[in-house]
Amino acid sequence: MSEIRSQATPARDELVRILAGAVLDNPGGIGTLPQHAAERIIADGWLKPRTVNSATELDALPVNSVVVDASDTPRTKRYGDSHMGAGWTNAGRSPLSSRELADGRPMRVLFTPEDVG
Structure with missing residues (x-):
């Protein structure tokens, strides 16, 4: 389709x-x-939405992944490594760490770079 x-x-x-x-x-x-x-x-291409539930799961997603947080705000992972943690941005605002973003409620994963291709 x-x-x-x-x-x-x-x-x-x-x-x-x-x-x-x-x-x-x-x-x-x-x-x-x-x-x-x-x-x-x-x-036909229908999949159960992927979710993440913790800062650890957010950190495991690759850079440029997109999630929708518990308040329905899209966030893009702009950087992340074992020393700095992950930076999740929303339309140019100050990034949040995975720990700040995770609040125990599931977040939908909309995109990961592996989805391309």
């Missing part, structure tokens, strides 16, 4: 289309429908 179409089609509608297709072409009968539907959803 093209990126433009996926942005224009609400996620719910897209999932309904995938699930309807799974019901129609399920080769194993009703007993295998959940597994077949899950395979179709994953094959």
